[in-house]
Amino acid sequence: MPLKPLTALKARKSPRQARSEATVDAIFEATIQVLISQGVQRMTTTRVAERAGVSVGTMYQYFPHKEALLYAVIERYLGEVANAVEACCQENVGQSIALASDALVSAYISAKSKHAEASRALYLASAELAVADLVNSVFDRFQDSTTRLLSSVPDARFQDIDGVAFTLLASLTGATRVVFENSPTPETIEKFRQRMMAMCRAFLQDASDKPSTEAQ
Numbered sequence: 001m002p003l004k005p006l007t008a009l010k011a012r013k014s015p016r017q018a019r020s021e022a023t024v025d026a027i028f029e030a031t032i033q034v035l036i037s038q039g040v041q042r043m044t045t046t047r048v049a050e051r052a053g054v055s056v057g058t059m060y061q062y063f064p065h066k067e068a069l070l071y072a073v074i075e076r077y078l079g080e081v082a083n084a085v086e087a088c089c090q091e092n093v094g095q096s097i098a099l100a101s102d103a104l105v106s107a108y109i110s111a112k113s114k115h116a117e118a119s120r121a122l123y124l125a126s127a128e129l130a131v132a133d134l135v136n137s138v139f140d141r142f143q144d145s146t147t148r149l150l151s152s153v154p155d156a157r158f159q160d161i162d163g164v165a166f167t168l169l170a171s172l173t174g175a176t177r178v179v180f181e182n183s184p185t186p187e188t189i190e191k192f193r194q195r196m197m198a199m200c201r202a203f204l205q206d207a208s209d210k211p212s213t214e215a216q
Contacts, residue, residue, distance in 0.1 A: 011160065017123060023052075023062075026053065026151035027049075029052070031073050032073065032115070032121060035118075035194040040121070040125045043064065043070075045059050045063065048069065077119075078135070078138045081111040084108070084110070084111035085141070085142055085146075088151040089114050097205060104144070104146065105172060106197065109192070112180060117181065119180045120177045120181055124181070139169065142173075143166060146168065150164065150165055157208060158207060158208060163197075164207045167207075168200055171203070175189055175192075186190060
């Protein structure tokens with residue numbers, strides 16, 4: 001699938017009324033279902049419209065083609081993950097480095113595992129689109145909220161806090177993608193969560209100028 005320029009991926013219009021929002025929600029849900037059952041290559045706007053119970057004409061009012069629809073679904077999905085991470089960071093301001101790290105890791109993995117099959121499907125779909133702008137924007141949100149969280153912990157200090165936050169997030173997001181692209185079971189996800197919490201906690205304590213003495 002040739003990559004389209006960013007302007008070609010934008011939705012034609014945004015829903016402004018409750019009924020329109022419900023229609024778009026149904027289209028998004030149908031998109032995920034078709035991606036899971038058919039795969040990105042076999043997905044078509046006609047199949048999505050049929051699954052959503054809307055006409056193709058209604059579909060085209062919002063999304064002019066398949067790529068625009070996928071872009072919109074990925075944008076919403078990434079936004080929900082970013083919201084979860086930001087909320088977690090805000091809720092854990094002032095916690096110890098161990099508790100803050102564990103909470104961040106768990107919140108990110110929980111956001112991904114909330115719809116595990118959808119996560120895998122959208123990872124695959126994102127490879128077909130020019131979504132670097134979305135990914136970079138969301139990562140910036142992760143970076144900002146994580147930096148604020150790390151700056152608030154009482155038992156650790158970081159000379160290069162931006163670099164530490166970037167390394168932590170790159171490790172977490174990259175490893176999580178590999179796991180979800182391989183159709184993990186709930187048990188696999190939980191084991192991965194525990195191992196990532198231990199790894200990230202150890203990394204932050206090692207990177208700190210004032211290592212935590214809290215028992216692990």
